[in-house]
Amino acid sequence: MDTTAIARELNAWYARTARDLPWRAEDATPWAILVSEFMLQQTQVERVLPRWTAWIERWPAPSALAAEEPGEAVRAWDRLGYPRRALWLHRAAVEIAQQHGDRVPADVEQLLALTGIGPYTARAVAAFAFGERHPVVDTNTRRVLARLLHGTAAAGMPSPRDLVDMELLLPDDPAEAAVFNAAAMELGAVVCTARAPRCDACPVAQWCEWRGAGYPDNAPAKRPRQAKFEGSDRQVRGRIMALLRRADAPVSVEDVLAAAAEGGGRDPEQPRRAYDSLIADGLVVEFGDGVRLP
DNA sequence: TAAACGTGGAC
DNA sequence: TGTCCAAGTTT
Numbered sequence: 001m002d003t004t005a006i007a008r009e010l011n012a013w014y015a016r017t018a019r020d021l022p023w024r025a026e027d028a029t030p031w032a033i034l035v036s037e038f039m040l041q042q043t044q045v046e047r048v049l050p051r052w053t054a055w056i057e058r059w060p061a062p063s064a065l066a067a068e069e070p071g072e073a074v075r076a077w078d079r080l081g082y083p084r085r086a087l088w089l090h091r092a093a094v095e096i097a098q099q100h101g102d103r104v105p106a107d108v109e110q111l112l113a114l115t116g117i118g119p120y121t122a123r124a125v126a127a128f129a130f131g132e133r134h135p136v137v138d139t140n141t142r143r144v145l146a147r148l149l150h151g152t153a154a155a156g157m158p159s160p161r162d163l164v165d166m167e168l169l170l171p172d173d174p175a176e177a178a179v180f181n182a183a184a185m186e187l188g189a190v191v192c193t194a195r196a197p198r199c200d201a202c203p204v205a206q207w208c209e210w211r212g213a214g215y216p217d218n219a220p221a222k223r224p225r226q227a228k229f230e231g232s233d234r235q236v237r238g239r240i241m242a243l244l245r246r247a248d249a250p251v252s253v254e255d256v257l258a259a260a261a262e263g264g265g266r267d268p269e270q271p272r273r274a275y276d277s278l279i280a281d282g283l284v285v286e287f288g289d290g291v292r293l294p
Numbered sequence: 295t296a297a298a299c300g301t302g303g304a305c
Numbered sequence: 306t307g308t309c310c311a312a313g314t315t316t
Contacts (some may be wrong), residue, residue, distance in 0.1 A: 040305030040312035046304070048312090090313080119313045138312045158313090185312060194310065195304075225309075229300080238300055281299090298316090304309090 006148075006204050007171045007180050013203035014183035019190070021045065022053065023128075024182070030104035030129035031096075032056050037121045037128075038089045045189070051080055063102045065093040071293025074236075074283065075245050083241055083283055087294070088116025095204030106130040129183050133174040135166035136181035140188025147187055147192060154194065156220035236260045236274035241283065250290030 004163040023036035024027065026122060035055055055076055059065040065073060070090045077086035092114040096104055104125065107109055111122035123134040142155035145165045146189075155162075166184070171177045191198050199205050203221055210216070243259045253275070260271035267273075278284040285294045 030314085042299090042311055043301080044303075044311055076314060079301060081302080081315090084299070085313090116314070120313060124312070136312090139310090139311070189312080223296080228299090228307090230307095232300095233312065234298080234300055242299085277298095296316100299307105299314090301310090301311100 001149075001207065003169050004171075005177070006207055007169055009203045011171075011179050014179060014186055018182070018186055019045070022049070028129075029060075030106075030125065031060070034104050034121075034125050035088040035094075036117060037124050038085055038092075038242060039080060039161050041085060041121070042082060043134045047080060051076070051078055055072070060091075061102055062093040062096040065090060066097040069294065070282075070286065074241070078167055078245070079242075082282055085116060087282060091115040092117065095207050105127065107134060108132075108134060116267065119124055124181075124233050127178045131174050131178055132173075133170070133177045134171055134181075135163045136185070137162045137166050138185055138188075139182040140186075140192075141166065141181075142188075143194060144188045144192045147197075147210035148204060148208050151213045151216070152218050152220055153216065154211060154219035154222070157223065227248075231263065231265050233270060233274050235263065236265070236270055237278055238248065239263070240274060240278060244284060244291070244293050247292065250287045250292040 010106055018024070023033050032052075036048065040050055053092075058076065061113055063290075068090070073086040074083050075091040077083055080086075085272065095114050096102060100110070105114075106129070108122045108126050111117050111125055112119070117125075120136070120138050123136045126132040126133050127136050128217055139155070142162055145162065146152045146155040149165055151166075161201055166181075169180070169184075171180055175196070184246055187202070187204075191202050198209055199208070203210070239262060240256055240260050243256065256275060257271045275284070279286070282294055284291050
């Protein structure tokens with residue numbers, strides 16, 4: 001396995017074809033990159049683009065966001081999903097403003113200490129915003145590594161081995177390594193896709209173990225698939241959040257529970273359960289005799 | 295450690 | 306139409 005050739009070809013492909021995304025621009029600030037990573041967690045590029053642009057324009061620095069109420073972050077988050085991320089991003093902005101002099105830290109350990117930043121995001125920010133050499137492994141890269149290195153149709157459960165695998169291919173030069181991290185993600189996102197991979201467009205197809213084995217249907221066991229969304233507590237929580245984002249004044253609990261019940265679910269306790277969970281998450285707060293965003 | 299956490303696009 | 310899946314993190 002010629003790891004040097006793989007890195008060279010993949011980076012050249014990236015230089016040739018990479019999507020022109022604003023957080024990849026030369027003048028993108030570490031804060032702008034950090035915001036993009038929060039938004040991109042479990043969320044596709046196309047849906048993130050308009051929210052990211054508005055966000056960076058409105059809050060060009062962590063301190064600008066930190067000066068707002070958390071609910072403003074939740075509102076600006078709009079329908080990106082998982083609104084707890086908006087709360088966490090606001091919290092991270094406060095931490096950066098107060099503890100790091102309004103500068104996003106470059107150190108992985110310090111990034112990991114920020115709210116809402118885990119192993120992926122910490123390394124992504126260190127690599128993409130500061131050019132540090134780290135293996136950055138997301139779901140796209142895990143699939144690419146699974147096929148290229150292990151000859152399996154899909155990745156298994158996330159594991160520390162993912163970082164070891166990536167390190168095997170990662171160029172020594174930090175700048176090239178940063179590009180390679182982005183290129184592996186890009187390949188997984190646009191060519192080596194989960195459903196219908198476009199191997200004819202793949203710059204590293206000649207080294208791909210899965211292809212060499214004739215595309216066996218050998219995907220390792222994965223975590224059980226997501227529960228049905230229709231009728232779920234998630235859906236009900238989403239309804240409540242949509243109502244409160246729209247409201248410019250506190251909403252009565254009765255109205256909130258009524259909106260939560262609109263789907264007409266079987267479980268009579270579901271509206272209250274969803275409401276209580278939002279209170280527990282801090283996404284909804286009681287205010288006077290009503291409720292609103294925090 | 296596994297479950298919980300939104301929303302929308304693709305097929 | 307229903308299922309899969311998407312730049313993960315937290316408790």
